[in-house]
Amino acid sequence: MQDFRYLEDVATLVLDEQKCIGCGLCTEVCPHAVFEMQENNARIVDFNACMECGACVSNCPADAISVSPGVG
Template sequence: MREWRYLLNGSSLALDAETCIGCGSCVEVCPHDVFLVEAGKARIRDRALCMECGACSRNCPVGALGVSSGVGCAAAIIAGKRGLASSGCGCSTDSSSSCC
């Protein structure tokens, strides 16, 4: 299966091995198979596959994962810069872009 890589992917992903209890929640929610659990601890298998969606950190029961998440959508970022949308992706409401 193809593995997709993008600029700066996964640069903000941080895993605190001390805190991790190896429950595998991150493995269960990650859409790009970034994690694996080895010897009772989660490990980042391939950081460059991470799109920083935030699913893992939101579902980590012990707060061992941190990532600065947001939409990787150019139209939303441009709209945000022009003050059209306060934050995140406002594209579905103005339908100016196909994202979301």
């Protein structure tokens, strides 16, 4: 999907690294490999690939992730 990049610096994705418990579920559900596990914690490694689908948000057990797009 590296051929398909949309507008940069517009996504509303926020990861609170303090809250992350390192379960890795966000790396499983994200369809664009935005997250990666580093030192037992999730890190955003490809912010601009985020399409704000919210899969990570609804599955994060620690409520450490948020996205807040205005319209659908």
